[in-house]
Structure formats: structure tokens, C-alpha cells
Amino acid sequence: MNTQQQHLDTKKACSHDFQVSCSNCRLNSICLPFSLEARDVDELDRIIQRSKPLQKGHHLYREGDAFQSVYAVRAGTLKAYQTTDDGREQVTGFYFPGEIVGMDGISKNVHASSAKALETAAVCEIPFSSLEKLSATMPQLQRHFFQLMSREITEDQQLITLLSKSSADERVAALILSVSARNAKRRLSATQFRLSMSRVDIGNYLGLTVETVSRVFSRMQKMDVLRVDNKEIEVLDLDALKRLAEGA
Amino acid sequence: MNTQQQHLDTKKACSHDFQVSCSNCRLNSICLPFSLEARDVDELDRIIQRSKPLQKGHHLYREGDAFQSVYAVRAGTLKAYQTTDDGREQVTGFYFPGEIVGMDGISKNVHASSAKALETAAVCEIPFSSLEKLSATMPQLQRHFFQLMSREITEDQQLITLLSKSSADERVAALILSVSARNAKRRLSATQFRLSMSRVDIGNYLGLTVETVSRVFSRMQKMDVLRVDNKEIEVLDLDALKRLAEGA
DNA sequence: GTCGCACCTTGACCTGCATCAACCCCCCCA
DNA sequence: TGGGGGGGTTGATGCAGGTCAAGGTGCGAC
Numbered sequence: 001m002n003t004q005q006q007h008l009d010t011k012k013a014c015s016h017d018f019q020v021s022c023s024n025c026r027l028n029s030i031c032l033p034f035s036l037e038a039r040d041v042d043e044l045d046r047i048i049q050r051s052k053p054l055q056k057g058h059h060l061y062r063e064g065d066a067f068q069s070v071y072a073v074r075a076g077t078l079k080a081y082q083t084t085d086d087g088r089e090q091v092t093g094f095y096f097p098g099e100i101v102g103m104d105g106i107s108k109n110v111h112a113s114s115a116k117a118l119e120t121a122a123v124c125e126i127p128f129s130s131l132e133k134l135s136a137t138m139p140q141l142q143r144h145f146f147q148l149m150s151r152e153i154t155e156d157q158q159l160i161t162l163l164s165k166s167s168a169d170e171r172v173a174a175l176i177l178s179v180s181a182r183n184a185k186r187r188l189s190a191t192q193f194r195l196s197m198s199r200v201d202i203g204n205y206l207g208l209t210v211e212t213v214s215r216v217f218s219r220m221q222k223m224d225v226l227r228v229d230n231k232e233i234e235v236l237d238l239d240a241l242k243r244l245a246e247g248a
Numbered sequence: 249m250n251t252q253q254q255h256l257d258t259k260k261a262c263s264h265d266f267q268v269s270c271s272n273c274r275l276n277s278i279c280l281p282f283s284l285e286a287r288d289v290d291e292l293d294r295i296i297q298r299s300k301p302l303q304k305g306h307h308l309y310r311e312g313d314a315f316q317s318v319y320a321v322r323a324g325t326l327k328a329y330q331t332t333d334d335g336r337e338q339v340t341g342f343y344f345p346g347e348i349v350g351m352d353g354i355s356k357n358v359h360a361s362s363a364k365a366l367e368t369a370a371v372c373e374i375p376f377s378s379l380e381k382l383s384a385t386m387p388q389l390q391r392h393f394f395q396l397m398s399r400e401i402t403e404d405q406q407l408i409t410l411l412s413k414s415s416a417d418e419r420v421a422a423l424i425l426s427v428s429a430r431n432a433k434r435r436l437s438a439t440q441f442r443l444s445m446s447r448v449d450i451g452n453y454l455g456l457t458v459e460t461v462s463r464v465f466s467r468m469q470k471m472d473v474l475r476v477d478n479k480e481i482e483v484l485d486l487d488a489l490k491r492l493a494e495g496a
Numbered sequence: 497g498t499c500g501c502a503c504c505t506t507g508a509c510c511t512g513c514a515t516c517a518a519c520c521c522c523c524c525c526a
Numbered sequence: 527t528g529g530g531g532g533g534g535t536t537g538a539t540g541c542a543g544g545t546c547a548a549g550g551t552g553c554g555a556c
Binding site: 082084085086088090092103104105106107108112113132133135136137139142143145146147148149150151152153154156157158159160161163164165204205206207246247 | 330332333334336338340351352353354355356360361380381383384385387390391393394395396397398399400401402404405406407408409411412413452453454455494495
């Protein structure tokens with residue numbers, strides 16, 4: 001099954017299968033604390049709202065919106081971005097199925113970034129006030145959310161390191177490895193996948209221009225590390241890619 | 249009173265005055281949820297351990313250490329940094345009095361970064377397991393910690409934007425503005441202060457070399473935006489500095 | 497004092513990536 | 527069928543900031 005087909009299947013699931021519950025969601029080991037008891041999962045289930053699919057290019061929320069909920073991505077990919085005072089855009093992250101987006105809104109009760117679907121997506125909305133209440137009675141859940149937020153912090157810090165030190169090759173290699181690892185976590189191929197984000201988004205995220213990103217892809221293709229066909233990526237030499245990410 | 253003298257006073261306080269409590273700490277409006285009731289503050293007080301001062305250059309914790317606690321900075325400055333596989337160092341943040349450090353350890357129960365004192369510092373240790381328990385019964389405290397973590401996320405994302413887009417001038421200007429704002433929050437001067445971190449640390453944090461940082465300082469001095477005397481900084485033209493930070 | 501060292505500054509040169517420009521490919525729609 | 531637009535690639539050129547090198551300054555040890 002190629003990624004194209006998977007994509008279509010996902011879309012179909014989105015538009016018909018709203019009655020899924022956390023307990024039978026194939027992503028629950030990623031998005032949920034696996035240590036929760038069945039009864040607790042049901043309680044969590046009750047507060048979660050499964051919304052209708054989000055079309056490509058549409059916003060889940062915008063910078064400045066009142067913060068109400070965090071969202072678990074069920075299908076598709078989202079990007080989060082901020083707009084600087086002078087109108088420039090900065091992509092701060094990409095969010096894949098099983099990941100949680102929107103936690104930047106907690107501190108000020110206002111979203112600090114916007115979230116937009118890069119392809120048709122589906123999310124589970126988790127009203128934050130309910131989550132807070134539930135957390136007070138479910139220590140595991142409280143811990144899980146502390147951990148999720150902490151993970152977001154450490155991931156951002158890794159990106160900081162990447163942006164602060166590394167060459168264009170290292171940055172691109174690191175992104176591909178990240179996508180690869182996140183695919184693997186969802187039991188998809190770690191070596192063949194479709195990059196849902198455009199070259200512009202990649203460049204923006206990595207602090208590079210489109211042209212540079214494109215050149216790096218070409219170079220890695222020439223070196224037989226990747227096979228690149230538009231958005232389709234095949235990793236031919238994972239070790240070499242890792243070496244590139246470390247600045248070899 | 250100049251910053252030098254303040255610094256000495258703080259040191260004195262560190263070595264003798266361990267009996268301070270949260271309720272009479274002059275930083276409590278920054279570090280604590282001001283919405284906590286007096287009784288709740290006392291409970292929090294009970295779990296907090298005020299440790300002895302941390303000498304310049306000493307570590308509060310190191311990358312890889314088991315995660316036990318988060319720490320509120322009471323005096324002095326700390327830097328957090330990670331070491332990449334190839335041995336390079338990346339400063340991920342500076343922490344001033346009233347701020348909380350160590351939250352990166354929550355996700356994996358292991359510290360993802362090291363924290364080191366840039367000058368003699370004092371911290372309040374807050375055992376995380378106690379904090380979790382207390383949070384379950386004190387919704388305000390739970391919310392406060394969610395907010396603190398969320399703030400760390402949004403701050404990291406701002407740094408990402410800075411590193412991804414901006415020129416050397418913009419980066420340095422942004423750092424100075426950040427230090428200035430954090431000083432103001434503690435009711436210290438927003439225009440005259442001592443940078444406790446070295447040029448190396450600044451460069452590392454901002455993704456620049458020492459030489460570039462030094463040149464930017466010189467340039468801003470020549471433009472009458474700053475007066476720089478080694479680590480002592482005076483902001484002469486705050487508006488110009490803000491314009492520089494926005495890429496004017 | 498003065499030695500040693502850590503830290504900072506300045507200058508000269510070099511390079512990796514941005515910038516500018518041209519072009520291709522694909523898809524949609526008139 | 528052709529034309530327009532979005533996205534991607536490739537080449538030529540320029541410059542901001544990295545690198546290398548030399549020298550200055552402050553400070554603690556003895």
C-alpha cells in the first residue's frame with residue numbers, strides 16, 4: 001500500500017467514522033497515557049469531541065484566538081506558525097497523527113500561534129477546563145499532560161540547537177530523520193513517505209530559503225542518500241543520513 | 249544602589265537567610281500563582297527545600313541526571329545547555345530570579361539539559377512528586393504549572409523565530425530587550441544592568457560567534473543605542489533598540 | 497608588584513547561504 | 527487548446543557572518 005492510498009483511506013475514515021472512541025483508536029498508545037485504566041479512558045472519552053474533518057489550508061485556530069482546547073491529531077498533518085510584527089511567518093512545528101497541538105495557548109489563555117491543515121485532517125478536541133478537572137482526580141492523566149508539555153519543550157530546544165549551529169545539510173537531514181522516526185512510531189514505513197509540507201514550509205521551519213532546501217535535496221539524491229520525487233521521499237541510506245545530521 | 253552592590257547583598261542573603269518562606273519572598277508574585285490562598289501557600293512552603301548557595305560554575309543538575317525536582321531561582325543567574333553528540337554545547341536558556349528551571353526533565357524522568365550557575369546563585373528546590381500530589385488538590389497550583397510550562401514553550405518558539413530569521417543585530421537586540429524586560433518584572437532597572445553571561449554564552453545562545461556579538465555591541469555603542477562597559481550595559485535609546493530588534 | 501589566564505575586541509580574509517533571475521512541470525479552468 | 531498560477535529546480539552573483547590571527551584588559555595568585 002503506498003502512501004497515496006493510505007491518505008485516501010484516512011480521508012474516508014475521517015468523513016464517516018466519527019464514533020471511534022479512545023479505547024479503540026489505533027493511536028491511543030501514542031496520544032493517551034497507556035497506563036490509564038479502562039474506566040479512566042472512558043471518562044476521558046466523554047470529554048473529547050471528535051470534530052469533522054479540517055480541509056487543507058483551513059485553520060484549526062489562529063494566533064490571538066481565545067484558548068479553549070488542545071487537540072489530538074487523528075489524521076493528516078498540521079503546521080503551527082506565528083506571524084512576527086513585521087508580517088513574516090515562522091513555522092514552529094509540524095504535527096502528525098497521535099500528537100497534541102495547541103498547548104502554547106495555556107499560559108496566556110490565548111493561542112500564541114496559528115494551526116493550519118497541510119492536507120485534509122481530523123482532530124479530537126479536548127476542552128482544557130475539563131482536562132484540568134479530570135487531571136485532578138486522575139494522577140496518571142495529570143502526569144501524562146505534564147510529560148507531553150515537557151516533551152514539547154525538549155523538542156523545541158532541539159530545534160533551537162539545530163537552528164543555532166547547523167549547516168543546511170544538517171538541518172534538512174534532521175527534519176527527514178524526525179519525520180521518519182515519527183512515522184515509525186505510528187508503524188508506518190521509516191524509509192518511504194510523503195512529505196505533506198511544501199518546500200516553502202520546510203525552509204521556513206528550518207530557517208533556510210526554498211532554493212537552499214531544493215539544492216540540499218538534489219545533493220542528497222546525487223549522493224544516493226535519498227530518492228526524491230516531488231513530495232515522495234525514499235531514504236536509501238539511513239546511516240549516511242544520520243551522519244549528515246551530525247555534521248559529517 | 250548599583251547592580252554590583254545588589255549582587256553582594258544577594259550573596260549575603262543566600263548564606264544566612266535560609267528561613268525565608270514563600271509568603272514573604274519578594275519574588276512570590278513572579279514565581280507563585282498570586283491567586284493562591286495563604287493556607288495553600290503554606291502547604292506549598294512545606295514541600296519546598298531551600299538549598300545552600302550554588303557557587304559560580306557549579307551545576308544544579310546535569311543532562312542525564314534522574315529528574316526529581318524543578319527549581320525556582322531565588323538569586324543569581326543560571327544557564328541551561330545541552331551537549332550535542334559531537335560534543336558541541338548549545339545554551340537553551342538563561343534563568344533569572346523568580347523563574348523556574350528544570351521542567352525539561354519531566355517528560356522522560358531524566359534531565360534533558362544541564363543547568364549551571366553563571367554567578368553565585370540560590371534556588372528553591374521543589375520535589376516534583378510532591379508538587380504533583382499537591383496539584384491534585386489545588387487547582388490553582390495545577391493551572392499555574394501548566395501555565396509555566398506553556399510559557400516555556402512559547403518562549404522557546406520565540407527563540408526559534410529569532411534564530412530562524414533574524415540578523416545578528418536583531419538577535420542581540422532581542423536578547424537585551426528580554427533581559428531588560430525580565431529585570432523590570434523584578435522591579436530592577438530596565439535600562440542599566442549587568443549581563444551575568446559571557447560573550448561566549450550569548451553567542452552560543454543566539455547562534456553567533458563571540459566575535460560577531462562583540463562587533464554588534466561595538467556597533468550599537470557607536471550608534472548611541474547602548475553604552476557597553478564589559479558586562480555592564482546601559483540602554484540609551486530603548487526605542488531604537490526595539491526598532492533594531494524588529495529588523496529596522 | 498608581575499605572571500598567567502580568561503575574556504573581550506578588532507582587523508583581514510573566506511565561504512555558505514541568500515538573492516535574483518530564468519525556466520520547468522503540473523494542474524485547473526476558460 | 528492555451529494560458530495562468532503555484533510549486534519546484536538550477537545557475538550566477540553578492541554579502542553577512544564565520545574563521546583566523548593578533549593584541550588589549552581585568553583580575554586573582556603568589
